[in-house]
Amino acid sequence: MEIGSERVFAARQSKELAEINSYRYINYNSLDNKKLKEVSQEFESLFINQLFKAMRSTVQKSDWLNGGLKQEIFEDMLYNEYSRIISHAGGIGLGDMVYKYLLTTRSGGTKTP
Numbered sequence: 635m636e637i638g639s640e641r642v643f644a645a646r647q648s649k650e651l652a653e654i655n656s657y658r659y660i661n662y663n664s665l666d667n668k669k670l671k672e673v674s675q676e677f678e679s680l681f682i683n684q685l686f687k688a689m690r691s692t693v694q695k696s697d698w699l700n701g702g703l704k705q706e707i708f709e710d711m712l713y714n715e716y717s718r719i720i721s722h723a724g725g726i727g728l729g730d731m732v733y734k735y736l737l738t739t740r741s742g743g744t745k746t747p
Contacts, residue, residue, distance in 0.1 A: 646707065646710060670736055670737065671729075674729040674730070674732040674733035674736065675721045675725070675729045676721070677728070677732055678721040678725045678726070678728040678729030679717045679720070679725075679729075680717070682720055682726065683717035686716065686717060687713070690709065
């Protein structure tokens with residue numbers, strides 16, 4: 635029995651939203667510096683992925699290249715991986731800024747090594 639493409643796509647979007655919302659409930663004070671850095675990189679990755687989505691929405695699709703919903707799912711997965719690779723390779727600097735900010739706020743305004 636094949637699961638409908640629409641259900642797969644809706645589940646993927648729901649997972650993305652849950653991932654973004656999960657950052658609200660993390661207790662940053664309890665994280666060590668390494669884990670804090672990872673969370674900052676993940677946040678940057680999500681941000682870059684949103685940039686890619688906005689850019690992709692401006693590209694006109696022709697009928698002969700339109701693979702439908704399956705192609706959209708593939709592209710989402712591809713750009714998700716691109717975003718992760720970019721953020722782990724240094725990214726655009728957002729992850730570092732978030733990391734430094736979280737370091738200062740969790741320690742009451744002073745940085746911890």
